[in-house]
Amino acid sequence: ILVFTDLDGTLLDHHSYSFQPALPALQRLAAHNIPVILNSSKTRPEMEALKQQLDNTAPFIVENGAAAIIPSGNLSEEPEEILFAAPRDVILEQLHWLRSKGYEFRGFNDMSAADVADVTGLTIQAATAAKQRIGTEPLMWQGEEYQLLEMKSLLEQVGLQLIKGGRFYHVMGQYDKADAMQYLAQRYQAINPQKQVISIALGDSPNDARMLERADYAVIIKGVNSDKLMITGAGHVMRSQGEGPTGWNECIQSLLNQLLPVAH
Ligand code: 2M8
Ligand code: MG
Ligand code: MG
Structure with a gap:
């Protein structure tokens, strides 16, 4: 069992x-x-x-x-x-490209541990641990709803997915x-x-x-x-x-x- x-x-x-x-x-x-x-x-x-x-x-x-x-x-x-799933570097590269296309979001990589602690209520120590990621990037969406759907399908075209977590959207490989x-x-x-x-x-x-x-x-x-x-x-x-x-x-x-x- x-x-x-x-x-x-x-x-x-x-x-x-x-x-x-x-x-x-x-x-x-x-x-x-x-x-x-x-x-x-x-x-x-x-x-x-x-x-x-x-x-x-x-x-x-x-x-x-x-x-x-x-x-x-x-x-x-x-x-x-x-x-x-895809390594986080690959995910961050794609997100960098999408941002240059005008999609607006804030990910854990864009935030300091203090910022992550601020938005999640985690301690700084726990927020530091939450930032140590290998295959996903959590995002706070800052654009319009229709843009989120557009970005989701652009991510799918490059073999990634966008899934809804508790508070964040998570970008990761198709796994x-x-x-x-x-x-x-x-x-x-x-x-x-x-x-x-x-x-x-x-x-x-x-x-x-x-x-x-x-x-x-x-x-x-x-x-x-x-x-x-x-x-x-x-x-x-x-x-x-x-x-x-x-x-x-x-x-x-x-x-x-x-x-x-x-x-x-
Ligand atoms: C992230 O995930 C939560 C749960 O689904 C969310 O999206 O709201 C995490 O991936 C995690 O590492 C972190 O501890 C958590 C903090 O709220 O956010
Ligand atoms: Mg869970
Ligand atoms: Mg749960």
């Missing part, structure tokens, strides 16, 4: 960023050596800080699926950082959280071909939909965006009653009751 989870609004409370209510389920997963694979729009250094608090050593997926990080001793002896999840599931399957990998995915927003659709067990966590999260074709779908980490705990506990062999 592998657990893939979104962070904000899913494992972390939307407001306090706490994972406290999910601790009983997290402890149960750890006792059964079931990896909890974090999958979010945050950067590698942002997620490494959180993984330390969670005591989590599993592989993880950063920047909306742009890359997977495999610490040593998990799937391979050597640590790996696998970049699936997502679902693709990265499948990549890691295949890596786990390859080291243990005897046993069928079962994937559980948890998310709360429309940008989690594809990840949930491709998982064996999909969990929709209740929250401000979860009504807009519609999924089709997934094997088993469950909606939590509690919000954020409370719902996370509730649904993982119930899935483990279902999936783990009964102890004698």
